[in-house]
Amino acid sequence: MTAKRDKLLRRARAEARKAEERRRDRRFLTVMGRLVAEGLLETNIDEVRPHHRKIRVADALWAGELEPRILELLPALVLKKPGLFRDAHDLPEDLAEVIQCVRRGRPAPPFRGIPAADYERWVPRIGHRGKQPTVVKSFRLSASDARLLAELRAELGLRSEVAVVRAALRALRAR
Amino acid sequence: MELARVFEALDAWMAAENLAYQSEGLAIMQAVEIRIIGQSALFEAKLGLALAATRDVDTIANWRDDGVRQKLVDILLAYGKELDPVAREAWMPAETEYVDLFRGKWVTARVARAEYVLISKAKKARVKNRVLLVDYLAAGPSDLFLELVERYQVDLEGLL
Numbered sequence: 001m002t003a004k005r006d007k008l009l010r011r012a013r014a015e016a017r018k019a020e021e022r023r024r025d026r027r028f029l030t031v032m033g034r035l036v037a038e039g040l041l042e043t044n045i046d047e048v049r050p051h052h053r054k055i056r057v058a059d060a061l062w063a064g065e066l067e068p069r070i071l072e073l074l075p076a077l078v079l080k081k082p083g084l085f086r087d088a089h090d091l092p093e094d095l096a097e098v099i100q101c102v103r104r105g106r107p108a109p110p111f112r113g114i115p116a117a118d119y120e121r122w123v124p125r126i127g128h129r130g131k132q133p134t135v136v137k138s139f140r141l142s143a144s145d146a147r148l149l150a151e152l153r154a155e156l157g158l159r160s161e162v163a164v165v166r167a168a169l170r171a172l173r174a175r
Numbered sequence: 176m177e178l179a180r181v182f183e184a185l186d187a188w189m190a191a192e193n194l195a196y197q198s199e200g201l202a203i204m205q206a207v208e209i210r211i212i213g214q215s216a217l218f219e220a221k222l223g224l225a226l227a228a229t230r231d232v233d234t235i236a237n238w239r240d241d242g243v244r245q246k247l248v249d250i251l252l253a254y255g256k257e258l259d260p261v262a263r264e265a266w267m268p269a270e271t272e273y274v275d276l277f278r279g280k281w282v283t284a285r286v287a288r289a290e291y292v293l294i295s296k297a298k299k300a301r302v303k304n305r306v307l308l309v310d311y312l313a314a315g316p317s318d319l320f321l322e323l324v325e326r327y328q329v330d331l332e333g334l335l
Contacts, residue, residue, distance in 0.1 A: 016313030
């Protein structure tokens with residue numbers, strides 16, 4: 001039992017040494033530094049220096065292997081705070097798929113070991129608080145319906161035609 | 176962040192509110208015990224492990240008055256933190272021991288001992304906490320932790 005345990009602890013020490021090296025890597029320190037500066041993460045790792053430079057998605061994915069809380073935040077960050085990244089337009093396939101699912105309100109797959117529920121809960125809590133991503137829906141309107149929509153927008157003093165549709169939906173629901 | 180300050184502020188607020196209620200002949204708010212679990216508890220334990228945490232503070236509490244819970248939310252926000260909305264769903268061993276972090280007239284805050292937090296993570300959130308658990312093993316696990324590993328049949332080999 002003790003020999004087995006000793007072997008286990010030796011392996012743990014070897015792994016921990018590797019993790020310690022990776023924690024000193026520029027990619028880990030840069031990503032953590034930005035997320036700490038944003039108030040999204042806190043850490044007791046002294047080498048992490050908060051900063052406001054843009055980070056790379058690939059670096060966040062790399063750092064996320066060491067600190068999965070980065071992966072937990074990543075989909076919501078790409079969706080709600082793309083300005084944090086140099087390259088939010090150029091996403092790996094699995095991250096792009098997750099983003100599409102969240103954006104369209106479809107059931108999302110786990111993301112690199114993080115269950116969907118764990119990363120989806122950050123979406124309304126990052127950027128504009130409580131704001132969920134909107135879904136694109138297209139409808140064909142007759143010319144008279146389109147005119148009516150425009151007239152209602154003006155009459156009701158709403159900012160956009162979609163605001164008319166939203167108000168009408170709520171009025172219908174309240175009947 | 177010094178978590179104790181948050182609870183000190185909550186205690187001071189409750190003291191002032193209860194004084195006002197008493198003077199108006201109204202029922203006062205009941206004392207509350209708040210238990211801190213999760214990553215916040217590990218930060219308080221000062222284990223010397225490299226830690227990162229989101230802004231969520233995981234707590235279990237006997238909220239008798241939602242006003243008190245809401246005030247805690249407000250105080251935490253002032254420190255850039257949030258009350259974890261799903262902390263109540265977190266599993267902790269029934270025998271978890273808690274140590275005092277703050278003891279006021281109205282608020283008692285207690286922190287789960289690190290071993291119980293770590294066993295909870297090893298049992299229920301292995302992927303997210305694999306590196307943390309490996310670091311802990313490498314630093315030399317306590318006898319209590321190893322006892323809990325046996326009791327809850329946690330597969331440590333699978334972490335490596």
